[in-house]
Amino acid sequence: MERGYIHLYTGNGKGKTTAALGMSLRCVCAGKRVFFGQFIKDWAYSELKAGTLLPRFEIVQFGRGCFIDRDPDEGDFIAAREGLARCDRILQSGEYDLVVLDEVNVALSYGLFGVDDVIAVLERRDPRVEVVLTGRYAPQELIDVADLVTEMREVKHYYHEGVGARKGIER
Secondary structure (H helix, E strand, O other), rough: OOOOOOOEEEEOOHHHHHHHHHHHHHHHHHHEEEEEEEOOOOOOOOHHHHHHHHOOOEEEEEOOOOOOOOOOHHHHHHHEEEEEEHHHHHHHHOOOEEEEOOHHHHHHHHHHOHHHHHHHHHHHHOOOOEEEOOOOOHHHHHHHOOOOEEEEEOOOOHHHOOOOOOOOOOO
């Protein structure tokens, strides 16, 4: 690619990570390399197997778990910042055609690092690298920097009927 664009998927609806995974699959099938970094997440999501099934696809988790029932601790801050530093190196290297920072917006909302840190990483990237940023609560500063912004809006979700995350669909 001559120029990589910045995509941002945000909103309270389902499908942000799924959209990033779909783009990753498309990219790999076109013979390109993908790095998929997941912030906050540390569960055994099904997509973690993609690295063994798809050539040129690497996925790494930079999280220590969800903050539904706890506040982030020092280990969470360290893991997130180390993850962002790794993504920074990867984006600068130009080794990958697509780099996904999954749930980076949620990491920002918890203050694990600052929006200026993420923008600096984006500005230092090899200009040919396509980037996808996902997660609820995208700050206006990232919306302004992005070339494409999609907001997933929940209209209806079976979660409200008591259906939990299902393997292969939500996890």
